[in-house]
Amino acid sequence: MYVKDIMQTEVISVKRGTTLTQLLNMFKSFHSFPKVPVIDNDGILLGVVHIRSFFEIFQPHNQDLLMRNPLSMISREPADIFNIDIEDGMGFLVIVADIMDTKVVKVNQNADLKKAYDLMQLHNRDSIPVVDDQKKLVGIISVFDIVMKIFKEKGLV
Amino acid sequence: MQVKAIMQSNVRSVKKGTTLGQLLVSFKDFHSFPVVPVVDSEQVLVGTVHIRSFFEIFQPHNQDLLMRNPLSMISREPTDIFNLDIEAEMGFLIIMADIMDTKVVKIEQSADLRKAYDLMQLHGKTAIPVVDDNKRLVGIVSIFDIVMKIFHEKGLI
Amino acid sequence: MNIILGMGIILVFGLLSGKLAEKVKTPAITAYLLLGIVFGPFALGIISEHIIAVSGTISHIALSLIAFSIGQNFSGKIFRQVGNQVMWISILEAVGAWLITLVGLLFFKVPLYMALIFGAIAAASAPAAIIMVVREYKARGQFVDILMGVVALDDAWGLIIFSLSLAISKAMYLDLSSSIGNVLMGAIIEISGSFLVGGVLGVILSRIGLFLKNQTDLLIWTIGVIFVATGISLHFHFSVLLTSMFLAAVVVNLNNESFKFFDILNHIDWPIYLIFFVLAGASLEIDLLGKIGVIGIVYMIFRIVGKFAGTYLGAHIAKSDDDVKKYLSLGLLPQAGVALGMALIAKEQFPQAGNIIFTTVAATTVVYEIIGPFFVKLALHKTNQIHN
8 A cells, every 4th residue: 555545635735935924824723733845836845834833933044053063052942932022024024934844754655655654653753745756745644544544444434 | 821711622522431433433534633632421631542542552451551661662663553453343342541641731721821831842742631620621722822822912913 | 992882882783683683572682681692701702891891880870760660650540550459469479489489599508698689589570571472462351451460560569679688688798697686777777768869859850840841851850860869879878779769659649740750761761771781691601600500490490489379379369360360470470671680780789699690590581581471372372362
């Protein structure tokens, strides 16, 4: 069984240039923020936005580069989101490209389901984006999709 | 601001005696499995079911006790869910009390939002159940709820 | 070879040997031990003297982490969860193995202080080997539930019995002419000191832990307090095992979210255990193997008798089924990690006798790990826990 057989193909994705306000509006009625793939104009997967990405807004630019040097860490305190200054217009100035996570774990649609499962376990993810051979986003697959598939096969559902 | 001001009070919860089959049916169309609070007959929060709980099904009973002895670990391999022998009847036999996680991080509804946020960061959770003074489940609050609230206040959305 | 290169090689090959062991359905701990023997001075000699010299520090760290994790079982909630049968059986089979091995060895003219230690080590079992069999045969049923509960708790009782026995043995060994009163006094000081250190630090760990807001701080704080507790115990010659276990027990009962202190350690503990067991294998004195014949056989046989008698009595008191009475002890025979840890402590405390204890336990561990799973399987079979 391959990833493409059970992945979700209807995925909400955003562009690099999508603004913060546009992004927030899309998920206004949500209570949990899903993993949102970021694509370029050709549909190629560039990164993902997830709940932690919002904390990036309050960090200086290029801080993610600094994070690669463990000693640059002043502390690993979570962002103090209750005391932030947000300037006017930030909703339009900050775009997805500024906050997206480029350390993407993805899987090819022709990969075996087992490979997708192992990748998610190794990287401790509940879902990962699926791409085709051209690295274009074609879907998303979750641990729950796989568990459900197995339970269905075994007749539990 | 108190947790109850922004929590979702309309939560999908299950009973201790809900069967695995019933649970699966109600989340059949989901692609990600949320944190589902488990309550007893008095609505008192007794645990949560989350995506990892499904893997409990394949472990012998009382194994969670053994996990407290680090040397009981054969290896930390993830469960090999592709080679299971489960039968359809397990959908009726297994109830939430068997698989739920009793290590629950919860918050009182009168607590400050900041406390909820700190708790989620400390335990690495994105949502936690909210209880009243009698430990009864009254809602759930997520990091996204808090982030949204703050963005809202600052006029980003 | 420098220490860092040595550790690196141990970790890399340890990972490899663990994976190989899994393929042949053997617990990783056994593989680490064998790897240690291969790397040790009696075979390849890769593990040099100065690496073995730091093994004392590593084993104290590993043992305090192990005892800390096992200590979280001492909560009222867990005791209620496992129920009467598991409580009675686990306590009595641990005490039974201790007492009968102790008496058996005395009968064969082993000195009392050594017999006490052997007896205490006999109480431990090896959860990994047992779970492995249960999983392999997909065994299910009430018998398996009770077996799992007993296996989970008996190492905890074992650590207590061992700490008490060690305290008494040490007092006896240090001054062979001392009176019973002096021996008991020495033991009481050691034990109450451990309780005091564990108790006070447990309250501190729990209370200050409430102010922590992220996982990095939590990890640093938890390890820090465990090290302080272990270090103080070492300094005053208290029991490292009891101190860590009591530290955990206090935390578990004080704090509803105490699991955070234990779960956070999952990120870092396994490499330490790996090094610990490989070094344990490397410090095995192969040339002593010839001398342990009788003691080894007596230890193995009386341990089995003790496990059986204790289980039978416990099951009788708790009114368990005949199946549990007769066959549960068969499921408790594998022995590995905790027993080796105890033996290493004995080795450090008693220069000569300790070596004999350690070598005997290491050798019998290998035997138990080979024959143990067979008996576990037999027990599951006899009680119809294997469905096909």
